[in-house]
Amino acid sequence: MSGHDSKYFSTTKKGEIPELKEELNSQYKDKRKDAVKKVIAAMTVGKDVSSLFTDVVNCMQTENLELKKLVYLYLINYAKSQPDLAILAVNTFVKDSQDPNPLIRALAVRTMGCIRVDKITEYLCDPLQKCLKDDDPYVRKTAAICVAKLFDINAELVEDRGFLEALKDLISDNNPMVVANAVAALAEIQENSTSPIFEINSTTLTKLLTALNECTEWGQVFILDALSRYKAADPREAENIVERVTPRLQHANCAVVLSAVKMILQQMELITSTDVIRNLCKKMAPPLVTLLSAEPEIQYVALRNINLIVQKRPTILAHEIKVFFCKYNDPIYVKMEKLEIMIKLASDRNIDQVLLEFKEYATEVDVDFVRKAVRAIGRCAIKLERAAERCISVLLELIKIKVNYVVQEAIIVIKDIFRRYPNTYESIIATLCESLDTLDEPEAKASMIWIIGEYAERIDNADELLESFLESFPEEPAQVQLQLLTATVKLFLKKPTEGPQEMIQIVLNNATVETDNPDLRDRAYIYWRLLSTDPEAAKDVVLAEKPVITDDSNQLDPSLLDELLANISTLSSVYHKPPEAFVTRLKTTVQKTEDEDFAEGSETGYSSGNPVDSAASPPATTGNIHPAGRQPAPAPAVPAPVPDLLGDLMGLDNAAIVPVDEPTAPSGPPLPVVVNGQGLQISAQLTRRDGQVFYSMLFENNSQVVLDGFMIQFNKNTFGLAAAGPLQIPPLHPGTSARTMLPMVLFQNMSVGPPSSALQVAVKNNQQPVLYFTDKIILHALFGEDGRMERGTFLETWRSLPDSNEVQKEFPGITITSVESTIELLAAFNMFFIAKRKNGSQDVIYLSAKVPRDVPFLIELTAMVGQPGLKCAVKTPSPEIAPFFFEAVELLFKA
Amino acid sequence: MPVAASAIYFLNLRGDVLINRTYRDDVGGNMVDAFRTHIMQTKELGNCPVRQIGGCSFVYMRISNVYIVIVVSSNANVACGFKFVVEAVALFKSYFGGAFDEDAIRNNFVLIYELLDEIMDFGYPQNLSPEILKLYITQEGVRSPFSSKPKDKPVPNATLQVTGAVGWRREGLAYKKNEVFLDIVESVNLLMSSKGNVLRCDVTGKVLMKCFLSGMPDLKLGLNDKIGLEKESEMKSRPAKSGKTIELDDVTFHQCVNLTRFNSEKTVSFVPPDGEFELMKYRITEGVNLPFRVLPTIKELGRTRMEVNVKVKSVFGAKMFALGVVVKIPVPKQTAKTNFQVTTGRAKYNPSIDCLVWKIRKFPGQTESTLSAEIELISTMGEKKSWTRPPIQMEFQVPMFTASGLRVRFLKVWEKSGYNTVEWVRYITKAGSYEIRC
Structure with a gap:
């Protein structure tokens, strides 16, 4: 049997709201009920039906439970917008809370708690007090949660009226569901309060462990989660707790299983007996494996958690690697996580099997997965010395398939293998060199060049190989240039013959005189001086032995790992971030400002959710939610010399040396967030300052690692915008941020094809994969200071351009408040006032501007002061950029 | 924090809101727009089911043509959230009688609102048992069981049952004939290398139960699993009977099973919900009898x-037979012409999934069948990228066969009125993900 509610979504031709109003006031019950259903249907599809508030509330007094529920639902949605009218409902609520029917009593209390209107909250206290002591457990369990709701609205009230004591009493209730809800409410209140409210002692512990056996699956989750904070007094108590909890591992509900695992892992910290530990590890493995036969989304959560668990206790799943083999139809997110765990579980015992799998994956379709599989082989080689040779032979087999991205990825990991096992596997270099021509990714190219430089003495034609790269030196990305420079110096030091000597001169010349990249220049000068003053010293420095590398990628810091394990099954364990790193929202007052931002639907709404920016708002009532990662950066620590994989000099690689010409502490107006990936959030915007275009950027590191070696690259774009210098960002410690103004040049890398305001940017650092994002080129950042025109020239230009060069757009949403302020605003962005006139009640303003390469922009703005609506017409020799201008206008006036 | 959701949205594939319910104030009303612009429209939908945008996290899954999106801003319990969605969908299905899709939601939106109000409070999941909820949330909704009008027959203690220790069974059930149907359904998952080596193989089994029993019966189930048998013989201090025993890697139970008792005595004892439910799930990796070799x-x-050339051999008993056997043999995208012969069944080239689909309606045990095909490809220019050779996939059902060898030894029913019950047991083995690399 199925319902036929869809009819309520159909609309009639007549004005909808008046018609509904009429029906709501009908004398027939059925008609009223249908009308309420229509109202709810309209609400669902996003229509504003708040104007019917009084009429809907009038239907509240009813015998019909279904109708009552619908009215309550309406109230929850609109009470906030009509606080004065909401008071009309109070009487019915209070009356319902005394109804003989427990379902109605509970419904009334439940709904009142959801209405966040002060006047209603006042009236909630008395009914809530009664309901907490109600005879019916259904009412009590609802009231228990309601206390948490009230605490969220008004914490003081909860404390003053003694609700906390009443709630604590419910822990001893004879009904397990009441106990479970009371525990959930208390745990939440504790989390948002600094004073000790809900402390678990051994008596509560026993009580709750007993309730665990009887309550619903969800109740078990609440109780287990609350108990996982409990610290057992001694190993014996811990063992006892664990014994009571282990049966939960057999539950069909994955949330129960994960919460039980969390609790057992916590208690295991205290247990000293190795037998008990071994036994527990054995017991936990099968349920964890079983989670992998659940829905893919649940598998994903399980896998992210297993990733943490195997880092802490590798023995648990040491023998289960097969269950992590990828199925062909697994979603990509499941495959990626399985791969990560396979690397973690790979050992000398199972490596052959694992390698066969990786090889299979490396021939699949999804490029990202294939790359990760190839990288996984490399990581296994670095991790398992005895298997390194087998890993390399698999990589060589893959290179032979000649799939371009497989080859490039393989070369990148082989470079790491060479670093890990120097002077062991050089025999394969010849094979690698065969693929030289196909390399087109900077990282692969740089890796290959490093290999050639490092082993120059064993490669007969090393000079020829390097020479082939030199021709394109100026066009290469910085990463490749740096490697070429170092490799050539190595070559020269190893084979100081004529050929290399010539090469080194070309390179040094290119890297000092021709380049504007200070990193490259600095490094080149150091080499130059070393070579010219003391070639032996240069040898000692450049060809020095490098420290051995290990595979610690994706290994978490032990203290962070412990924190994450305490959060198993939560978002924190899925993101691998501590809760305070992403729970940024402060409750109550701050909330409101955010909502308004979202209401505008502007892109920038997200960044203004940043509590630092809204620092002026009243302090939050909640105590322990820290907006970590949002505080102003502490003084940047001395950049630690990070051992660079490529073994470059003195950590000079990339941007490890921090110039101090830009303040590192955040300042200035908030920038729109452009990208947020792997814990790195970048906000950026093009701006103009002192006649120069800058890319103003803010980097916030919300990840767990220090990020350094930032580099930026701009894709070809309509205006040929490119960085005028390297990106200068100091090493970013977790939770800190840095701001920079990157000077930009125009017409460096012009794109062909139709003009577009898209600015594609790639940012990378030494720790994370490249982050790509698309920003908008805001045209007014490009308007030149020389855009002012004489009146006569303006008119002449206007006339000389054909009408087809005129483009118009109306902005119904923009209101001009005064002509003067508009002129002032636009002048600040190099749009210069020419003349104004009145056309009836409308004001018409003429302005001129100039985009680089001297393209004049003639602007006519028409608007009625104080009335919404702005008409904008531009005439320019390149009308194709007019749409960008309109975007700019919109941005300027909305701001 | 065991909070599972601050708000829950049901969206269709275009991103229109079908229904939504906000449970907490900490997420803005139009966060769903962020989901649309940053996840749905960016083709990142399939990339990861848990995403953070702005200050909110989106936890979502797709079920038929509906996206169910949970929005939270705190450190919520994601496992709880996903499980809640899964259970809620099962509940809705049980109410609408089958399908859960866009149309079903539109047609039952009042009911869904009502259920959403009941099954989650302030983001905490409450009782989701269809059995109990149906007591007081009725589909027609016209009469409430608690309506104070005397003519309505009230269900006496619905609220006690919702919160009671046996929160999944209502009291006072009466059947003329007391019957229990047990279905042992096993899915065989296989990953075999092209050389015929078993890379991974396991069986995930379910014990499905359909109960039509009066009163409040206590049931006890006995299987031929090793630990259970050992424990039993230990308790009765007599040696275990010989016969095939199997080792279960893991078992999980419906919430009606007393887990503490299972842990100490290894017996599966429970008070069952009325009607159909999944009593237990198990997993076995050792000693699996593969029904087919390819x-x-x-x-x-x-x-x-x-x-x-594909040869399929059935290796189960000669008296048994498999039904609905489908073998999907992948071929390259640029296939132009296919030519094939089969010894049994019918084969077809299906270009939309780039597979030869070979169907055999009935496949007796201890027999074999072959397909040989010649495939002509369109020669493509350049592109040396070789064909990735996806695995061969197989579907089948073998009635009265368990790949694990699991058997039900007994099912005992106690009820204070002492009635007799009739028990029916069925076995069936199906293909899970049965993949053979080639």
């Missing part, structure tokens, strides 16, 4: 021709 040989003859 031996593929694929030869690429030059750039435009391929020869495919």
Whole structure:
């Protein structure tokens, strides 16, 4: 049997709201009920039906439970917008809370708690007090949660009226569901309060462990989660707790299983007996494996958690690697996580099997997965010395398939293998060199060049190989240039013959005189001086032995790992971030400002959710939610010399040396967030300052690692915008941020094809994969200071351009408040006032501007002061950029 | 924090809100827009089911043509959130009688609102048992069981049952004939290398139960699993009977099973819900009897021709037979012409999934069947990228066969009125993900 509610979504031709109003006031019950259903249907599809508030509330007094529920639902949605009218409902609520029917009593209390209107909250206290002591457990369990709701609205009230004591009493209730809800409410209140409210002692512990056996699956989750904070007094108590909890591992509900695992892992910290530990590890493995036969989304959560668990206790799943083999139809997110765990579980015992799998994956379709599989082989080689040779032979087999991205990825990991096992596997270099021509990714190219430089003495034609790269030196990305420079110096030091000597001169010349990249220049000068003053010293420095590398990628810091394990099954364990790193929202007052931002639907709404920016708002009532990662950066620590994989000099690689010409502490107006990936959030915007275009950027590191070696690259774009210098960002410690103004040049890398305001940017650092994002080129950042025109020239230009060069757009949403302020605003962005006139009640303003390469922009703005609506017409020799201008206008006036 | 959701949205594939319910104030009303612009429209939908945008996290899954999106801003319990969605969908299905899709939601939106109000409070999941909820949330909704009008017959203690220790069974059930149906359904998952080595193989089984029993019966189930048998013989201090025993890797139970008792005595005892439910799930990796062996040989003859030969052998008892056998043999995208012969069944080239689909309606035990095909390919320019050879996939059902060898030894029913029950047991083995690389 199925319902036929869809009819309520159909609309009639007549004005909808008046018609509904009429029906709501009908004398027939059925008609009223249908009308309420229509109202709810309209609400669902996003229509504003708040104007019917009084009429809907009038239907509240009813015998019909279904109708009552619908009215309550309406109230929850609109009470906030009509606080004065909401008071009309109070009487019915209070009356319902005394109804003989427990379902109605509970419904009334439940709904009142959801209405966040002060006047209603006042009236909630008395009914809530009664309901907490109600005879019916259904009412009590609802009231228990309601206390948490009230605490969220008004914490003081909860404390003053003694609700906390009443709630604590419910822990001893004879009904397990009441106990479970009371525990959930208390745990939440504790989390948002600094004073000790809900402390678990051994008596509560026993009580709750007993309730665990009887309550619903969800109740078990609440109780287990609350108990996982409990610290057992001694190993014996811990063992006892664990014994009571282990049966939960057999539950069909994955949330129960994960919460039980969390609790057992916590208690295991205290247990000293190795037998008990071994036994527990054995017991936990099968349920964890079983989670992998659940829905893919649940598998994903399980896998992210297993990733943490195997880092802490590798023995648990040491023998289960097969269950992590990828199925062909697994979603990509499941495959990626399985791969990560396979690397973690790979050992000398199972490596052959694992390698066969990786090889299979490396021939699949999804490029990202294939790359990760190839990288996984490399990581296994670095991790398992005895298997390194087998890993390399698999990589060589893959290179032979000649799939371009497989080859490039393989070369990148082989470079790491060479670093890990120097002077062991050089025999394969010849094979690698065969693929030289196909390399087109900077990282692969740089890796290959490093290999050639490092082993120059064993490669007969090393000079020829390097020479082939030199021709394109100026066009290469910085990463490749740096490697070429170092490799050539190595070559020269190893084979100081004529050929290399010539090469080194070309390179040094290119890297000092021709380049504007200070990193490259600095490094080149150091080499130059070393070579010219003391070639032996240069040898000692450049060809020095490098420290051995290990595979610690994706290994978490032990203290962070412990924190994450305490959060198993939560978002924190899925993101691998501590809760305070992403729970940024402060409750109550701050909330409101955010909502308004979202209401505008502007892109920038997200960044203004940043509590630092809204620092002026009243302090939050909640105590322990820290907006970590949002505080102003502490003084940047001395950049630690990070051992660079490529073994470059003195950590000079990339941007490890921090110039101090830009303040590192955040300042200035908030920038729109452009990208947020792997814990790195970048906000950026093009701006103009002192006649120069800058890319103003803010980097916030919300990840767990220090990020350094930032580099930026701009894709070809309509205006040929490119960085005028390297990106200068100091090493970013977790939770800190840095701001920079990157000077930009125009017409460096012009794109062909139709003009577009898209600015594609790639940012990378030494720790994370490249982050790509698309920003908008805001045209007014490009308007030149020389855009002012004489009146006569303006008119002449206007006339000389054909009408087809005129483009118009109306902005119904923009209101001009005064002509003067508009002129002032636009002048600040190099749009210069020419003349104004009145056309009836409308004001018409003429302005001129100039985009680089001297393209004049003639602007006519028409608007009625104080009335919404702005008409904008531009005439320019390149009308194709007019749409960008309109975007700019919109941005300027909305701001 | 065990909070599972601050708000829950049901969206269709275009991103229109079908229904939504906000449970907490900490997420803005139009966060769903962020979901649309940053996840749905960016083709990142399939990338990761848990995403953070702005200050909110989105936890979502797709079920038929509906996206169910949970929005939270705190450190919520994600496992709880996903499980809640899964259970809620099962509940809705039980109410609408089958399908859960866009139309079903539109047609039942009042009911769904009502259920959403009941099954989650302030983001905390409450009782989701269809059995109990149906007591007081009725589909017609016209009469409430608690309506104070005397003519309505009230259900006496619905609220006690919702919160009670047996929160999944209502009291006072009466059947003329007391019957229990047990279905043992096993899915065999196999990953075999092209050389015929078993890379991974396991069986995930379910014990499905349909109960039509009066009163409040206590049930006890006995299987031929090793630990259970050992424990039993230990308790009765007599040696275990000989016969095939199997080792279960893991078992999980419906919430009605007393887990503490299972842990100490290894017996499966429970008070069942009324009607159909999944009593337990188990997993076995040792000693799996594979019902089918597949031996593929694929030869690429030059750039435009391929020869495919697939032999399928049934290795279960000669008296049994498999039903609905489907073998999907992948072929390259640029397949132009196929030519094949089969010894049994019918084969077809399906270009939309780039597979030869070979169907055999009935496949007796201890027999074999072959397909040989010649495939002509369109020669493509350049592109040396070789064909990735996805695995051969197989579907089948074998009634009265368990790949694990699991058997039900007994099912005992106690009820204070002492009635007799009739028990029916069925076994069936199906293909899970049965993949053979080639």
